[in-house]
Amino acid sequence: MIASPLPDLVGRHRECAALDDLLVGLREGDSRVMVVRGEAGIGKSVLLEYVAAQASRVKVTWARGIEADMELPYASLHQLCAPFLDELEELPAPQRDALRIAFGMAAGDPPDRFLVGLAVLTLLTRASETRPVLVLVDDAQWLDQVSLQTLEFVARRLLAEAVAMAFAVRDPEGQAALSGLPALRLAGLDTAAAGELLEAAVGGRLEKRIRDRFVAEMHGNPLALLEFSRGRSAAELAYGLDSSSSPIVQGPVVSRVERDFASRLASLPPETRTLLLIAAAEPVGDARLLVRAAASLKITPDAAPAKAAGLIEFGESVRFRHPLVRSAVYHRADPEERRAVHRALAAATDPVLDPDRRAWHAAQAADGPDEEVAAGLEQAAGRARQRGGMAAEAVLLERAAEVTPDLWQRGRRALAAAEAYFSAAAPDRATELATLAEMCPLSPLDRARLARLRARILFARHRSDEAAPLLLDAAVQFAAADSPLARETYLEAISATIFAGRLHGPTGARAAAIAARGSGAPSSGSEAADLLLDGVATLLTGDYETGGAALRRALEPLVHEDVGTREATMRWLLLAPVALEAFIHHAWDLTAWDMLATRAVRLARDIGALGALPPALVYAGGVHIHTGDFAEAARMMDEADVLAAATGHAPHKYATLVLSGWRGDEDAAISLIEDAKATASLHGEVGLLGVSGYVQGVLFNGLARYDQALVAARSGIDHDGFNFTGLSLVEHVEAATRCGELGQARASLARLVELTRAADTGWARGVTARSHALLTDGDEADGLYRIAIEEFGRDRVAVKVELARTHLLYGEWLRRNQRRALARRHLRTAHEMFDGMRANAFAERARRELLATGEHVRAREVKPTSALTPQESQVAALAARGMTNAKIGAELFISPHTVEWHLRKVYTKLGISSRRALSGALASAPVRDTTGAGAAQSG
Helix, strand or coil: CCCCCCHHHCCCHHHHHHHHHHHHHHHCCCCEEEEEEECCCCCHHHHHHHHHHHCCCCEEEEEECCHHHCCCCCHHHHHHHHHHHHHHHHCCHHHHHHHHHHCCCCCCCCCCHHHHHHHHHHHHHHHCCCCCEEEEEECHHHCCHHHHHHHHHHHHHCCCCCEEEEEEEECCCCCCCCCCCCEEECCCCCHHHHHHHHHHHHCCCCCHHHHHHHHHHCCCCHHHHHHHHCCCCHHHHHHCCCHHHCCCCCCCHHHHHHHHHHHHHHCCCHHHHHHHHHHHHCCCCEHHHHHHHHHHCCCCCCCHHHHHCCCEEECCEEEECCHHHHHHHHHHCCHHHHHHHHHHHHHHCCCCCCHHHHHHHHHHHCCCCCHHHHHHHHHHHHHHHHCCCHHHHHHHHHHHHHCCCCHHHHHHHHHHHHHHHHHCCCHHHHHHHHHHHHCCCCCHHHHHHHHHHHHHHHHHHCCCCCHHHHHHHHHHHHHHCCCCHHHHHHHHHHHHHHHHCCCCCCCCHHHHHHHHHCCCCCCCCCHHHHHHHHHHHHHHCCCHHHHHHHHHHHHHHHHHCCCCCHHHHHHHHHHHHHHHHHHHHCCCCHHHHHHHHHHHHHHHHHHCCCCCHHHHHHHHHHHHHHCCCHHHHHHHHHHHHHHHHHHCCCCCCHHHHHHHHHHCCHHHHHHHHHHHHHHHHHHCCCHHHHHHHHHHHHHHHHCCCHHHHHHHHHHHHHCCCCCCHHHHHHHHHHHHHHCCCHHHHHHHHHHHHHHHCCCCCHHHHHHHHHHHHHCCCHHHHHHHHHHHHHHHCCCCCCCHHHHHHHHHHHHHHHHHCCCHHHHHHHHHHHHHHHHHHCCHHHHHHHHHHHHHCCCCCCCCCCCHHHCECHHHHHHHHHHHCCCCHHHHHHHHCCCHHHHHHHHHHHHHHHCCCCHHHHHHHHHCCCECCCCCHHHCCCC
16 A cells, blocks of 8 residues: 555545545535544544645634543633634624633623634634634544533534544543534544554564454554654564563553553653653643742653653653553553642642632642642632633532541532532533532531432433422422522422423322412512512412403513523523413413513523523414414424523424314324324323323314314323313314214313413413304304404414314304305415415314305415425525624524525525515415424424
């Protein structure tokens, strides 16, 4: 095999070609991502060096993961972004502020890591406007966690920017990192290439059987071959003249290479070895810091022997020849030597400019409990939290707990570490630290925090009914401690029952409500939260009149209460699901639903809370389902799914299920419903059973298969959930009357009246009047249908799907009563409304009824070839509202370049040439349906 231009790249022509292709695409303005994977020494770093060397006319920026730097938040990201920070002021204000806080350049509320990710994406995009940008990340498995997550977010959002990213990840340590991104997997060199590399390194030919033996034992690992042969001649290898130091022994290749590095260390002067140990313990690579630490240890920095041995490079910065050198230096040192070096580094590190790293070195230097060290780590953890470094906060607090001498303080810090690990999406570590905290004496308040944390961990893993009683117990403990957290935790317990699907019983929402009302818990400090709990708890205990009034009083503060800090905003966003479920399913208030969902989306966007944004979008999409704008609902749900996937959150499929039922596509809806039922069975998210019964009721009533609708709606009612019971009753009344089961219909109507009597909305009065009309006849039925039509249009936000349905039912009743002219008018209205919504089953039902009156109606024809993708539709809709590309990018968490790329495709598909024509073209443009089997994942 012919050697490549770089000797270390012998046998890597395929890999070099892939990287060359990445550069070709980048220079043409395309975004590219590649993750180079393989074991240590296999050639990943060399391939990154290769692509950097080939990157003419390209801006190259590097980040290198260092194991000792893994606990310092955003350290690696700051390293990568440093060349572009002069563009920081040009970023949109929320992104600019988030990045400044993350990098410790400003103080403020902790930024959401995904908002930081969007800021980095925008920064790189701006930099690429003059020259393409190549981002190289070596040893990505050793990046600090938040930097890795941020870069992964950026990599998944690249589409139309002149930015390419290449990561090197060591396996098996980094197997979980960057999964799903395009990968280039490196194996060992084949026998011929490995032999060629070995012979090139020793400067002579080897006997084939000897060469093949060495190649086989090194498994084709290039670094192992090079380091093994360093300083040895072909003759020495052939005749064993240096057999005493030969690393050809049993064990992994990496261990052999490390042992070879260690053997070189043994020959160095003691002061040089100490200097290397200082460099290994301090990842910054600051040569001046190294000199100060050496002076503290009273040694003269003499790097020449280490440079001669090919172990390290010294200049303005210090760089090891390979990460395995650093590993060998650090791990082969005596523990006391390591502690002494960390002690020196702590003394040499500026306490004002870099207090966190100073605290970390002091902790590594501790050889036992030390309160001063623990306090320093706790302060560093606080600063990490302010920068949004939850993972770093957790590690610093964990180490603080380890070196805390006092058991009370140790328990408090261990609990804080557990809470931080949970916030950093590390529930296993959170459980371990919670167990440590439990073994220590804790205050009653901390015991309550511990109980709530254990419940939250359980709920995060499985949305089952096991979490609700634990949250309820925590709330009781908070109330006993007179803590303002009690009322908030009672709301959490009720929220848990929503997913658990339990209204009655000891673990149901009603039990939590009864406990909350009798707790005497102090105010939470939030008027909105206090009024919401009062309203929801009163409703759930059966006092609909008082509860409904209390809930209505909560609306004003929920919509307008000031949330001036990020923490206050996040607390509001945690309240939002309970508030929305209450206003939707108990107050029947679409206007309140719209106001609360709109605020939730806006607040989540404003602070970049991408974890809270997908559910907010789903609730907002639900509003659009009921107002008949299925296209906008689908756009919001698609955006929610994209964001959930990008942030690693489970998708929220409740509204997608509801939309599938109203659309009337049986195959797609049944696929989603079956998947939802499987999720309910597997994970205990029983709330999915309630929505599934309702959705099937809507689907089969639309298809006029009333016997199936009857069974489905009955299952939704019998489910005994916090939500969807009332809506299932509506479906059941219609299905039962059509099936002649009048006794069942009357029983469901009576229960529906009970659930709606305290709701002062057109929606509530409309469904009650229409359901009653189905069970009456003559003038009474006629009047009830007319009342229902009037009521459904009364509220500020009209329930248009139910209004259209009432026109259909009224038209059907009129036709059966031989009033064909009036029947045609209402059926025509129903058909036009349903057809415009793309509620296909109900539209077809209305069309058949119109045909029966003697009127001919043509079915809609859609050309699927012109359909927009979900993201094209989202971009086009925002552009049609007059938003700039930059604003659209900020809304959808993509770059302005990607916005423009989507718009070009939209113009082509719609046959237009400018934004001015978007509004008219979008009105008739089909959107690709993504609610089929391929998207059927309930979360």
